[in-house]
Amino acid sequence: MDIKDYLEQKRIEVDRFLDAVAPRADTPPTTLHESMRYSLMAGGKRVRPILAIAAAESVCAATPPGIMAVACSLELIHTYSLIHDDLPSMDNDDFRRGKPTNHKVYGEAMAILAGDALLTMAFDWCSRPDLMKGCEPQRQVRLIQELAYGSGNVGMVGGQVFDIQAENKDIDLPTLQNIHKHKTGMLIRAAVRMGAIAAGATDRQLDDLTGYAEDIGLAFQIADDVLNVTGTREELGKNPNTDAERGKKTYPAFYGVEGARKLADDCVTRAIARLASFGPSADPLRKLAWYITARKN
Amino acid sequence: MDIKDYLEQKRIEVDRFLDAVAPRADTPPTTLHESMRYSLMAGGKRVRPILAIAAAESVCAATPPGIMAVACSLELIHTYSLIHDDLPSMDNDDFRRGKPTNHKVYGEAMAILAGDALLTMAFDWCSRPDLMKGCEPQRQVRLIQELAYGSGNVGMVGGQVFDIQAENKDIDLPTLQNIHKHKTGMLIRAAVRMGAIAAGATDRQLDDLTGYAEDIGLAFQIADDVLNVTGTREELGKNPNTDAERGKKTYPAFYGVEGARKLADDCVTRAIARLASFGPSADPLRKLAWYITARKN
Numbered sequence: 001m002d003i004k005d006y007l008e009q010k011r012i013e014v015d016r017f018l019d020a021v022a023p024r025a026d027t028p029p030t031t032l033h034e035s036m037r038y039s040l041m042a043g044g045k046r047v048r049p050i051l052a053i054a055a056a057e058s059v060c061a062a063t064p065p066g067i068m069a070v071a072c073s074l075e076l077i078h079t080y081s082l083i084h085d086d087l088p089s090m091d092n093d094d095f096r097r098g099k100p101t102n103h104k105v106y107g108e109a110m111a112i113l114a115g116d117a118l119l120t121m122a123f124d125w126c127s128r129p130d131l132m133k134g135c136e137p138q139r140q141v142r143l144i145q146e147l148a149y150g151s152g153n154v155g156m157v158g159g160q161v162f163d164i165q166a167e168n169k170d171i172d173l174p175t176l177q178n179i180h181k182h183k184t185g186m187l188i189r190a191a192v193r194m195g196a197i198a199a200g201a202t203d204r205q206l207d208d209l210t211g212y213a214e215d216i217g218l219a220f221q222i223a224d225d226v227l228n229v230t231g232t233r234e235e236l237g238k239n240p241n242t243d244a245e246r247g248k249k250t251y252p253a254f255y256g257v258e259g260a261r262k263l264a265d266d267c268v269t270r271a272i273a274r275l276a277s278f279g280p281s282a283d284p285l286r287k288l289a290w291y292i293t294a295r296k297n
Numbered sequence: 298m299d300i301k302d303y304l305e306q307k308r309i310e311v312d313r314f315l316d317a318v319a320p321r322a323d324t325p326p327t328t329l330h331e332s333m334r335y336s337l338m339a340g341g342k343r344v345r346p347i348l349a350i351a352a353a354e355s356v357c358a359a360t361p362p363g364i365m366a367v368a369c370s371l372e373l374i375h376t377y378s379l380i381h382d383d384l385p386s387m388d389n390d391d392f393r394r395g396k397p398t399n400h401k402v403y404g405e406a407m408a409i410l411a412g413d414a415l416l417t418m419a420f421d422w423c424s425r426p427d428l429m430k431g432c433e434p435q436r437q438v439r440l441i442q443e444l445a446y447g448s449g450n451v452g453m454v455g456g457q458v459f460d461i462q463a464e465n466k467d468i469d470l471p472t473l474q475n476i477h478k479h480k481t482g483m484l485i486r487a488a489v490r491m492g493a494i495a496a497g498a499t500d501r502q503l504d505d506l507t508g509y510a511e512d513i514g515l516a517f518q519i520a521d522d523v524l525n526v527t528g529t530r531e532e533l534g535k536n537p538n539t540d541a542e543r544g545k546k547t548y549p550a551f552y553g554v555e556g557a558r559k560l561a562d563d564c565v566t567r568a569i570a571r572l573a574s575f576g577p578s579a580d581p582l583r584k585l586a587w588y589i590t591a592r593k594n
Contacts, residue, residue: 089405108386120449127442137434145424152417
């Protein structure tokens with residue numbers, strides 16, 4: 001299998017689901033729905049939903065009931081976090097994925113509310129009878145618990161707080177690692193675990209996949225830091241080197257660009273080793289791990 | 298039973314649960330948890346949790362498993378909505394419940410994140426195995442669905458959007474009603490329905506209680522509008538008459554203060570009529586309906 005084809009095919013499926021299930025911009029409140037869709041359909045790579053789908057496939061060949069809703073709920077969370085992070089009182093970014101940020105188009109109030117609505121909708125989708133048909137209720141509750149835990153105060157939101165508190169401070173490496181473990185790592189961990197749980201993973205499988213997720217989460221963040229230094233405006237869809245300008249400490253700042261790349265590669269190697277007990281069904285996860293660090297740099 | 302004693306007793310129970318289960322301010326991220334607690338423990342009347350508890354009691358004498366987590370998740374949603382509503386880009390309020398608003402104390406970024414974390418925590422609590430022990434998973438999923446539906450894009454958040462869009466516009470009565478139906482009504486509806494569902498209500502009981510909730514939701518909003526005109530700074534915990542200053546249309550603007558009071562009373566009478574098939578177990582709900590419109594005016 002070719003990972004680019006795989007990613008492209010899954011991305012299309014995810015986009016199709018999001019477009020079909022997200023509230024239409026011609027139903028009220030229309031501006032809210034338009035604003036939600038503006039960011040949701042802005043052409044993300046859909047890494048988190050694809051990780052969830054690939055994790056499910058690694059566990060079970062049959063498509064688990066509700067997997068698309070579960071996978072896409074992660075993209076709703078990711079999208080809301082980008083909208084809120086871009087706000088003037090947070091990172092104050094004007095561009096995202098090559099387009100003006102949500103608040104630049106719809107104003108701050110609507111951007112805050114669009115984020116709130118996307119966040120809430122993630123839990124709506126995971127609990128909707130039509131979208132989750134056939135999924136055991138006990139499993140469904142567990143999926144919702146994973147999503148809440150990974151995205152909340154001790155997960156992604158917590159990471160955002162650690163990040164804000166570290167700005168313009170001379171932080172050490174453990175502090176940087178703690179930021180990323182939460183800010184990016186916990187939702188990626190949730191994505192892989194949710195896919196696995198939806199597919200009925202054994203405890204052992206879930207442990208292995210959790211280890212995999214933690215390693216690629218770190219690799220993903222390091223690669224992102226490197227890209228922020230080395231990428232062009234076209235590649236990034238926003239201005240490069242914004243981290244350094246804001247006085248944010250990054251992996252390249254600690255290890256240099258080459259050192260950071262090496263570190264990301266080590267994480268990927270470790271991640272793949274975690275999948276030793278899985279057969280070819282885990283090939284997408286293996287290739288995804290490499291793809292994540294190789295993207296655009 | 299005396300409704301004031303009842304409310305006081307339930308309020309204490311809710312406060313105790315919130316205080317015990319909300320993350321401690323000495324666990325990281327400490328500032329986030331402090332900020333969440335600042336607004337959560339600011340002395341609200343806990344109307345939504347109490348409605349959920351009273352609705353459960355009206356259906357079943359035994360305490361349903363998980364009812365406190367379910368009830369308090371509604372207060373988490375309510376509190377997050379207040380924090381976000383008070384932000385400079387939204388209502389720009391400096392005081393809430395007699396204290397400086399969250400962003401005044403912790404800054405805008407932290408206030409946005411505290412809101413996000415409280416919202417997420419509502420779904421965490423409703424899906425946590427320890428807090429929901431003994432609740433059937435199928436019922437749990439249904440409760441989560443009610444919470445998401447009532448607080449999201451076609452619920453409370455949608456209402457906030459309708460409200461923003463109506464500011465400084467000469468809106469008609471149906472538009473005003475649509476704002477309130479969503480902004481306050483949908484979460485109150487969710488509160489009553491969630492209490493009823495947790496207690497195993499029949500379809501008929503759930504229908505009756507839903508009607509009750511819709512009527513008191515409207516009464517509640519009218520009373521709030523009246524209070525905004527007639528209340529003092531001490532009673533309100535914030536400056537009075539802010540609605541008129543902002544050019545917000547309210548029920549007193551359409552009906553006058555006395556006309557609005559009469560309308561609220563009619564709603565309460567209708568709400569109580571919905572409970573005709575319930576025995577004395579629904580007395581707290583009946584008295585609550587009157588109490589809601591009588592508060593401080």
